[in-house]
Each structure stands twice: as structure tokens, then as C-alpha cells.
Amino acid sequence: MGKTVNKSILLGHVGKDPEIHVLQADNTVANFTLATNDIYRDRMGESHETTEWHNLVAFGRTAEVVRDYVQKGSRIYVEGKLRTRSWDDRETGQKKYRTEIVILDLTLLSFNNGNENGADYSSENGNGARQVRRSNTQQHPGQDYAYSEQGGDPNEIPF
Amino acid sequence: MGKTVNKSILLGHVGKDPEIHVLQADNTVANFTLATNDIYRDRMGESHETTEWHNLVAFGRTAEVVRDYVQKGSRIYVEGKLRTRSWDDRETGQKKYRTEIVILDLTLLSFNNGNENGADYSSENGNGARQVRRSNTQQHPGQDYAYSEQGGDPNEIPF
Amino acid sequence: MGKTVNKSILLGHVGKDPEIHVLQADNTVANFTLATNDIYRDRMGESHETTEWHNLVAFGRTAEVVRDYVQKGSRIYVEGKLRTRSWDDRETGQKKYRTEIVILDLTLLSFNNGNENGADYSSENGNGARQVRRSNTQQHPGQDYAYSEQGGDPNEIPF
């Protein structure tokens, strides 16, 4: 029940591997970008394509799913809300703004780098199951967290 | 038909009277801000309300509707797409960003300053009809345009 | 987190006063219809308007809000999910279907019978506050429930 509505729906490809930060023991944050494409026709009737880049952020359980299953090239569906943060730039003293979509719902549409037709990953583990990243400490060596196995079958993918 | 989706749905109140610009004879642009509210509960269980401000932009026919019917305090429903523009700041040389929602569909939910229950405006023209702004030259004296009466009953409100 | 998406967004006017049923002590159900309009142009270029009627259903707390604030003519924004129920018709033995939108989010856009500009209701209580129906036993005499005052300021409207 709300007086207002703030909802965004995006479907596109992830621009780079998510950055993961652990704020507190209990709160993971994931930041990444998502590309959507717009096709328009100019006055001469020629078709052009532009790419729009969106800043996405996820918290908590959703951030853990991002950490474990989303990477550069992944195709995802996202539902969220817009949020604009502002701060004073240290150097120039100017007000700066950054608009983000806070993810409230996430659907994975591809695995292994967004290549919807590749067959390479099944050969990696030889059993046909989806291989997931349960840690990415190499990419973010400063972090120290463990995937919570409790509360569900560890072999069950949570989406 | 598209490979990606870029859709935002907003319902809220307009922060101030739209700024109207006429780029060419044929292309009106309207810029304004929209507020949405978010209620969240902090760790102490106390309820807080934040306001999110969105930059909206409309073009063409939609901008004309904004010019004529939207004002500070109006409650509106908007469907659009996200667009982030960037430019180099003249003074500092820094890259700056501004994210906007380009309006693709607009529904007016209130008239006369968003007061959904006020009866004052009907007394202004004494006939119970909705009174609309067909020009706002006072607010934007530098502009010179006329509302196009052709293509429809001038008494018909186009939404 | 989900593998699929089932989401409907409707904004329109309520066709008749909601029917309220109390299944158990704890679970109120509200059923009503919502009209949306579609304007289309036929092959001759003439404009036509059709009305689409949607079956809406709300449960629990949301149903209580519907009971107390929604009536015939109310303009509302609704977000929900589609659900199709089927049963065998007693007389004919035929399979029958009914598709409903289960309300997940509700925003009231008007008060007093959807008349967004009326001033009559404020004269009813003489204090400018919105008057709400806290019971509708006349309309639904078979029911016996009371609006729960606990859990919040009884003068606070919950949306």
C-alpha cells in the first residue's frame, strides 16, 4: 500500500563482473552495470542503435545471488526502484549525482557469460549441472565471506 | 520487438512547474521533477520516510500536454525509459551525469495543483468544466508558441 | 528471486462497491471489478473506445483497505498477478474459467466515489479530514467484523 510508485523493469546484459562488498557480517552489497539497447530511426529514415548503461545495486540475499550467479555478459531481468545519491566532490566541491536501480527482483536468463547457446560449461564439471561461483575471492581478495549453506539444499539454485 | 527492456513506471507529485522549451517549430520539450516516497523501518523498528526526486523529460505532443495540464503539485502516472546524459563540466572539466526518465505515456491524476478534492477551480470559470492552461507565456516569457487547435475538438482534453 | 514473472499493472475506475467476505477470523477477502479504456482507430480512421473489465481480488490487510476506502467509482492504481481459477459448472458439467488479478499493491487515487474534484464530503464532517468507511455492514449485513484499531494511529490512513 503506497501513495506513490517507483518501479523500473530492465532486461539486458551485464557490462562487467559485479563488485561485491560486505558492509557488515550480515549485509552484502553488489554493484554492476546493465546495458539496454534502443533502436531509433533518424530523420533520414536510417536506423540507429544506442546503448544505455544502468547502474544496478543489490543488497543482502539478492547481492549473494548476484555474487554467485551474475557475471559479465549475463542476461538478466531485473525489477527495482530508482534511487539517486548525491555527494560533494572532494576535489571540485561540486555536487555530483548518481542514479541507481535498487534490485528488488532478479531473474537469471543465461548462464556462463551470457552465451545462451554455448555448451562449454557442462564439460567443465562433466555432469551436466550448472556450475556456479560460490566464491569469487580471487576477484575480490579483500573480502571474507562464506556462502550460507543453511536454509536449503546446497545443490538447489535459489531462482 | 526488442532484445532488451528499459521501462520505468512512476506515480507521484510534480515538484515544480515544468520548464518548456521549443527546439524547432515542431518539437516542444518539457522538463520537470517528480517526487516519490519510500517508507522504511530502521533497525530500531521506527518508520522513516524518504523522498526520491526524478528528472522527467517529454517531447513533442506529450510535452504539449505537460505544458498545458501539468503543474507544481500535480499527481501523475508516467511510463517511460531511462536515459543518462553525460557532458564535461566547463569549469572543472569533470564528467557529469544526469539520469532522466523519457516519458512515453502520461496519465493525469489530478487537476489544479494536485488537490484532488478542491472545488475552487470550478468557480473560476463557473461552468464546472476543467480549466486548462493553453499558454504559459507569463511563466516562460521568452517563448513564443501557440497551442495547436487543429486536429481535434479544442474542447476535448486529450487524455 | 524467481524464474518467471507474472505481473499486471492496472489504473482505472472501480465498477461497483467491493464484495467483502471474511473467510476466517484472520483472512478478509475483497472482490470487485475495475474498468480500463482502450481507444483504437478503425480502418475508416474513426476513433472508438472500448471498456475492458477486470476481476480483482485482495486478501488480508489489503482487503481491509479495499473494504474501508474503495467503492464504486474510485480511481485506483493496482499492481498484481494473474490467476485463473477453473471449476465444473454444476448445471452443465462444463469447465468454466475466471481470470483474476490478485492485488499485491494498491494506491488510492480518489476519494468519495471517484469524484476527484467534488467538495461535498468535507462538509459531511466539517473538519476537512477525509471521511472513511470503517464499516459497511449495511451493504454487507451478513458480515460481522470490526476495523482493527490496534497497530497504528486510528486517524492515520494507511496509504
Next chain:
Amino acid sequence: MGKTVNKSILLGHVGKDPEIHVLQADNTVANFTLATNDIYRDRMGESHETTEWHNLVAFGRTAEVVRDYVQKGSRIYVEGKLRTRSWDDRETGQKKYRTEIVILDLTLLSFNNGNENGADYSSENGNGARQVRRSNTQQHPGQDYAYSEQGGDPNEIPF
């Protein structure tokens, strides 16, 4: 610009190969069903999954895309509007209803039977390109139409 909103967003799997009908030379119609899943927890805390079936219909150019690229098992994203048709049943004389989603926007999320990771089809044509159905006369032998090659590169997939 509209007074009301009637919008549905679905992401799921296609239940069976679309039925294609050609009403006139110029108007193709495609009918098919789409499954979405809902997970809920009962009073005992046990998790259950239900499947919701949606009736989808596409017209014109969109129907041609459905005809050529959508099949049983395909995963798709759809945006559309709800429409309920009614008729009197010939046998019983009863009023019957059928609610459909009229597709306004369609995004294909998988190829070859929804297997997002399968590599089998690329071996069918040996060049790694997506293989599309440009006719389905076997399935609908009564029809006689040809995919329009004009208006674009015939090798370009239109979404």
C-alpha cells in the same frame, strides 16, 4: 496519453507450439499459452509450487515473429494488455469467458526449445548462426503464406 492503464508483463515458458491463423492477406494471428510459476509457503511452512497458464495472442508483424521463432518450450518476455472475450456457448447457451494477453512487445530469451545452453542446433547448419523456422507448413498445412523478405536483410533476426 491515456486515462487508464492496462498492462501485463510476463516472463515464462511456452506450453506448446503456437497456432497460426491468417485472417486476411495482411493479418496473421498467433495463439499460444505461457506458463509462469508461483512459489508459496503454506501454514505448515512447507514450500509449494503452482503453475499459472496464460492465453497469449499476437497480431500482424508480432504474430509473424511468433510463427517463425517461438515454439513449445521457448522462454520469452512479453508485455501486453488484458482482454476478455465472451460468447454464448452453443450447446448450453451459457455465457463463457476467456481472458487473453494481447502481445504488444516480445523478447525471445531462448532458441531451440528453450534450451539456453544446448549446442545441438548449431551443428544442424554448421555455421553457428541461429536457425529459424521461416515456415511451418507441416504444422499448419492449410495455410499458404511466405515470410516477407522485403524491408530488411533476410538474414537479420528482427529482435
Next chain:
DNA sequence: TTTT
């Protein structure tokens, strides 16, 4: 009738 889909999918995980």
C-alpha cells in the same frame, strides 16, 4: 501444456 512449459520450465527448474
Next chain:
DNA sequence: TTTT
């Protein structure tokens, strides 16, 4: 800068 809106609104309740």
C-alpha cells in the same frame, strides 16, 4: 521542489 511534491504529497499525505
